[in-house]
Amino acid sequence: xxxxxxxxxxxxxxxxxxxxxxxxxxxxxxxxxxxxxxxxxxxxxxxxxxxxxxxxxxxxxxxxxxxxxxxxxxxxxxxxxxxxxxxxxxxxxxxxxxxxxxxxxxxxxxxxxxxxxxxxxxxxxxxxxxxxxxxxxxxxxxxxxxxxxxxxxxxxxxxxxxxxxxxxxxxxxxxxxxxxxxxxxxxxxxxxxxxxxxxxxxxxxxxxxxxxxxxxxxxxxxxxxxxxxxxxxxxxxxxxxxxxxxxxxxxxxxxxxxxxxxxxxxxxxxxxx
Numbered sequence: 001x002x003x004x005x006x007x008x009x010x011x012x013x014x015x016x017x018x019x020x021x022x023x024x025x026x027x028x029x030x031x032x033x034x035x036x037x038x039x040x041x042x043x044x045x046x047x048x049x050x051x052x053x054x055x056x057x058x059x060x061x062x063x064x065x066x067x068x069x070x071x072x073x074x075x076x077x078x079x080x081x082x083x084x085x086x087x088x089x090x091x092x093x094x095x096x097x098x099x100x101x102x103x104x105x106x107x108x109x110x111x112x113x114x115x116x117x118x119x120x121x122x123x124x125x126x127x128x129x130x131x132x133x134x135x136x137x138x139x140x141x142x143x144x145x146x147x148x149x150x151x152x153x154x155x156x157x158x159x160x161x162x163x164x165x166x167x168x169x170x171x172x173x174x175x176x177x178x179x180x181x182x183x184x185x186x187x188x189x190x191x192x193x194x195x196x197x198x199x200x201x202x203x204x205x206x207x208x209x210x211x212x213x214x215x216x217x218x219x220x221x222x223x224x225x226x227x228x229x230x231x232x233x234x235x236x237x238x239x240x241x242x243x244x245x246x247x248x249x250x251x252x253x254x255x256x257x258x259x260x261x262x263x264x265x266x267x268x269x270x271x272x273x
Contacts, residue, residue: 001243002040003227004250007135007166007192007215010044010065010073011058021219024058027065027073034072037224040247042216043101043254045076045135049108054080054090063098074254075100076135080110081119088126095130101254102133102164107145114150124154128161133253135164135190139173148176155184162253164213165189174199181207188253191226192217197234200245209241213249 012024022029034042044065046058055078065073077094079087094100103123105114112119114136127134136151148169155163168189169177181187181203191200192215204212214226227246234242251257 001231002247002251003038004213004247005034005039005042005216005218005223005226006164006190006213006250007076008042008044008218008223009047009220010062011046011048011055012061013047016219019219024061025219026061027068030065031069031072033219033223037222038227039223041072041074041250042218042223043074043076043133043135043250045104046078049106050080050110054083056090059094059098059100063094063100066099074102076102076104076133078104078106078109079123081112081123082110084122088122091123091126092130095132100132102135103127104135104137104166105146106137108137108142113145114147115153120154124158128158131161131255133162133164135166137166139167139169139171143169143172147173148180152176152180152184152187155180155187159184159186161186163187164253166215167192168194168199168203170194170196170199177203178206181211187211188213188249190215191229193221195221195225195229197229200230201234201236204237204241204245209237209244210249210252212245213253214246 010025010030014023016025017023044062046055059077062075066075077100079090081087138146138148148165151163151165165187168174188211190213216223216226230242230245
């Protein structure tokens with residue numbers, strides 16, 4: 001059973017020193033943790049919010065990891081939408097030149113809202129054309145600016161792309177998850193920092209196991225916790241369903257197996273590399 005982490009961090013976070021981790025955390029350290037924890041691959045983003053360096057040193061660090069550990073480390077880039085064309089160019093560079101597989105959007109990075117379509121549509125449209133996954137932080141103390149239903153609005157407008165609703169809208173916005181997933185079949189959720197089997201089982205009961213991926217929020221949380229939670233404590237799920245949640249859905253939405261559009265629920269964007 002392949003195990004993939006859909007939301008983790010790699011880079012320079014001084015707080016990690018208190019956990020006994022090297023700072024900055026390089027790709028080699030991440031792969032060592034994966035080997036120890038039984039994780040086959042991880043989608044990693046730069047840590048922190050709204051960094052003055054615009055995350056660029058950590059994205060370069062991730063790019064080196066992608067190159068050194070292909071098939072194990074996958075990059076999730078971050079941009080600040082208020083940079084306008086500069087943000088679009090940064091996104092294209094990270095994907096086309098460095099092989100990043102996803103874009104992470106957190107409204108705290110640049111003090112915006114997900115329903116500010118005038119600001120965000122150029123970023124989203126570029127991401128869709130590049131054919132990569134769109135990830136949105138939802139929930140938390142600033143959850144009013146990044147509600148799951150706002151992600152659903154994007155997903156309805158761009159049915160050819162995959163959208164990931166981070167943290168299952170937790171805390172505060174989990175009631176929007178199932179309606180959003182039902183409204184937009186190209187949306188998914190991931191579990192980073194949310195170790196609540198009953199919540200996840202409820203989502204799966206409503207929309208199926210093909211719409212949920214595990215994420216660890218690692219190394220802020222132990223990276224083995226999500227797959228242990230699913231495989232050991234969610235025994236209402238069949239072996240096939242567990243396999244989808246802990247890795248199969250990740251491979252599908254990142255198009256690692258080059259699945260056909262008909263089998264994925266979303267079509268391949270034109271120009272997909």
